[in-house]
Amino acid sequence: MTVTICIGSSCHLKGSRDVVARLQSLISENGLDSQVQLSGSFCNGRCDQGVVVTIEGDDQIYSVLPETTEMFFQNEILPRLAG
Numbered sequence: 001m002t003v004t005i006c007i008g009s010s011c012h013l014k015g016s017r018d019v020v021a022r023l024q025s026l027i028s029e030n031g032l033d034s035q036v037q038l039s040g041s042f043c044n045g046r047c048d049q050g051v052v053v054t055i056e057g058d059d060q061i062y063s064v065l066p067e068t069t070e071m072f073f074q075n076e077i078l079p080r081l082a083g
């Protein structure tokens with residue numbers, strides 16, 4: 001599964017680097033390095049919803065902030081791997 005985080009300037013200001021770092025540690029802590037890959041994307045024009053995160057195979061845009069990264073991981077990433 002590839003999770004893509006926008007690293008455009010608006011999302012960067014909202015903490016995209018922090019979102020990436022937190023996701024990376026959550027993935028490692030859960031031993032999921034071989035199952036979840038993180039990728040970066042440039043601005044896709046949804047800056048108002050930043051930090052914009054998308055999951056491969058899913059058209060939805062997730063709006064994730066550093067403080068909601070763990071919730072996003074629990075609610076959107078873990079269940080997909082279990083299913």
Ligand code: FES
Binds near residue numbers: 007011012046047
């Ligand atoms: S900078 Fe992320 S959507 Fe514009």
